[in-house]
Amino acid sequence: MEETAPYPPLPEARGLRLRRFGTRLEDLEVDLSGEDRPRAITDVLVACTVPGRDSGFYWDLPVGKRVECLLVLAALAGAGEIGAGFRCECGQSLEITLTIGELLAAGRAGAGSRRAYRRRGHAPGPQPAPGTRQPGRPGVRG
Ligand SMILES: [Zn+2]
Numbered sequence: 001m002e003e004t005a006p007y008p009p010l011p012e013a014r015g016l017r018l019r020r021f022g023t024r025l026e027d028l029e030v031d032l033s034g035e036d037r038p039r040a041i042t043d044v045l046v047a048c049t050v051p052g053r054d055s056g057f058y059w060d061l062p063v064g065k066r067v068e069c070l071l072v073l074a075a076l077a078g079a080g081e082i083g084a085g086f087r088c089e090c091g092q093s094l095e096i097t098l099t100i101g102e103l104l105a106a107g108r109a110g111a112g113s114r115r116a117y118r119r120r121g122h123a124p125g126p127q128p129a130p131g132t133r134q135p136g137r138p139g140v141r142g
Contacts (some may be wrong), residue, residue, distance in 0.1 A: 004050060005076055008068035009108070012057070018048045018069060020076040045069055068107060075100045 004017040021027055021044055030043045042058045045066065049058075061069070074082070083097045098106070 003076060005072050007049070008065050008072065008104075010061070010065055013061075013065075016053070017050050018072050018076065019050050021048050021073050022077065041066055041070065044073065048073060064107060068104060071100050071104055 002019050002023065004019045007013040007016040007018060021030075024047075027047055030040065030047055032040050032044075034040065042055070045058045045061075046052065046055065048069075058066075071082075079100060081097050081099050082103060083095055086094045086096065088094055
C-alpha cells in the first residue's frame with residue numbers, strides 16, 4: 001500500500017490525500033527543470049493527489065495551501081527540516097531551521113511563525129536575504 005498523508009485542511013479538499021512523489025514511473029513525466037514553477041507545482045499536485053480532481057481545482061487552491069501540500073510531500077519523502085534565510089530589521093542575516101511539522105503548525109496558526117523568530121532575538125524583515133537556501137523539491141534527487 002502506498003504511503004499517503006491527509007491534504008491540508010480545506011473544505012473543498014475534504015477526503016483528499018497526498019501520496020509520495022517519485023514512486024511511480026509517470027512521475028518522470030513531470031517537468032521540474034523549467035522556469036514555470038507554478039505549472040511544475042500544479043503538475044506535482046496533479047500527480048500526487050488521490051483521488052484525482054479536475055485541473056481547475058489545483059489552480060484554485062490558495063498559494064499557502066499549495067505550499068502546505070509541498071511541505072506534506074517533502075515530509076512524505078523523508079525531509080525532516082527546512083532551512084530558510086531572512087534578514088532582520090537590524091540588518092543581520094538569520095538562518096532558521098524548522099522541522100516540517102513546525103512549519104505546518106506555524107502556517108496554520110497564522111502569526112505563530114513570527115513569534116518563533118522573535119524568540120530567537122531578531123525580527124524577520126519582509127524579504128528573504130539574497131542567496132538563501134530554498135526548500136528542496138520533494139522527492140527529487142539530482
Ligand atoms: Zn536583529
